[in-house]
Amino acid sequence: MLQFTDKGIYCPAGDFYIDPWLPVERAVITHAHSDHARWGSRKYLCQEYSVPLLKLRLGADLQVQGLPYGESVYFNSVQVSFHPAGHMIGSAQVRIALAGEVWVVSGDYKVEHDGLSTPFEPVTCHTFITESTFGLPIYRWQPQTTVFAGIQQWIQDNQAAGKASVLSAYSLGKAQRLLYNLRHVTGRFLVHGAIAITEQVVRDAGWPLPAVERITPQTPKEAFANAVIICPPSAVGSSWMRRFTPYSLGVCSGWMQVRGNMRRRNADAGFVLSDHADWEGLLQAVKATGAQRVYVTHGFSSVFARYLTEQGGLDAAEIKTAFGDEEEDTGNEPDTNHTVAGNGA
Template identity: 70%
Template sequence: MQLLQFTDKGIYCPVGDFYIDPWQPVQKAVITHAHSDHARGGSQNYLCHHDSVPILKLRLGPDISVQGVAYGETIRMNGVTISLHPAGHVIGSAQIRVALNNEVWVASGDYKTEHDGISAAFEPVPCQTFITECTFGLPIYNWQPQQVVFDNIRQWVHENQQAGKTSVLLGYSLGKAQRLLYHLKDISPEIWAHGAIYITNQMLREHGWDLPELHRITPETPHSVFKNNLVIGPPSAADTTWMRRFNPYSLGVCSGWMQVRGHMRRRNADAGFILSDHADWNGLLSAVKATGAEKVYTTHGFSSAFARYLQENGIPAEEVKTEYGVTEEEETNPS
């Protein structure tokens, strides 16, 4: 019997009787991070990193039963040892290490190998079996250092200010938005935000995170306040009436998908910044190598291509179908 199994409800540990990031309600759910494709409502009990607890409560409801643990702290379920280790994806994200006797599996959830300056930096965890995401599992995805990207964003904002335009950046309310705010907090006199961004930012500030204070955009916010300032919104705000209030504005999209020509045009963006909270091709390869895994399971993204590459390079690998990788939610958050 495998220590972890892939079922129609999610990644299951039969001996420990718990699931990792289940996509159906279960009794015990161990959560890698609070994005909606990995943390879904309806389960009876949740286990996650301490920093994910308030985010889960914000997203799944304040009355959920959730236990938070520190990185490296061990929990035992029916003799199975569980510990959480930094994934570097977003605040509170973790890789789940599962061990029984001398067998060790690691479910990575989502991760990136470059330290973003705010979430805990990725740490490879030695194991025999590694379950890896493959969101950007093709050689064409090769990120520049984030400082280069932020320098480019700063230059773009400066040019917009010189032209009397509002700079509107789109990025997910959990992860991308915090990186933008942390690294661009002094870029304009004021930073305005969509409700989805504002609510998450306020909650994190209340829990001690060093993030700038935002101004929430409401239907009553006067048009004049946006000129020469920065606005941050979720990807779902693109091509909606919400955008019209900023005219004249320039729209920038922050995403790893901007690496591929044509994505910026399809998003009707004026600028595309290649900024991702996922590992690029080299990051995925370095993570796999650092674990020393004897077997790799590839999930969500270019999982087939990445598994084939590993196989061709002497690493046993197998693609697994999951329900991860669905666009991280924004539509249900208030504007």
């Protein structure tokens, strides 16, 4: 049904690609992160909540069609539908059906509900294509309520010490999750320009997020005292942050699970908060599909595929793709001084 090509995952019968990494005629997109939604294709199809995010990232004149969760379109005789992935706003698994055979391409996903994005829903299929960003047994997340309780206490401790609290998080996805789940902790958020741009688009689309204040060269230094500040990873360690002194830096990432990563990122605190499934979540998702054939993409793909084969009794294999990890500092944040129309980040 699907082929793995040098342009991406291809469906010959429907003549479309899923998350292609090179320009194609028709691209079916799982979500708006830059490693899955790339500029240059002629037509795009995505879940309806992703439409404004794709236009933000790829240009306002993008030729894109949005489809609600669970509704289908047909390309030739191939049925295509989107189903919640729980990764971020608008993220979706792509279900492809033809002549009684069903494949599901997961994109990126997490199984714990973050309170904002549409919760993950397993989709029964014969073949499942899964990510494995955190596909090692060492990656096991605490409940979100526990993580956010820790962040809240850290903020309160910083305020008692007269410090600003700077949280590092990817500008699309993680930053909105922080704002939504910390909205009762503080009535005021100051943010980097990349996050302010994204935040405006998300709020304009109707999502219940708190207002933010964009940090500019004109923002007075006294505004940063005891403030909660959110910035993308690309801003950490830059001259942009010097104005916040005294401050404490907290990095929000699944990579904080590994001892030493907090020190390497020069962070004062590390919060294990990921928008990807952990080891148990990956196993849970695979099992829930009922699939007997599993292809494993980006992350610890060889390890996870081998485990599924040897311990799960599945026909599993590693597939090389150009998908990456948006939890790393990609340097591809939207332009904070100009419009992002046409930005291929």
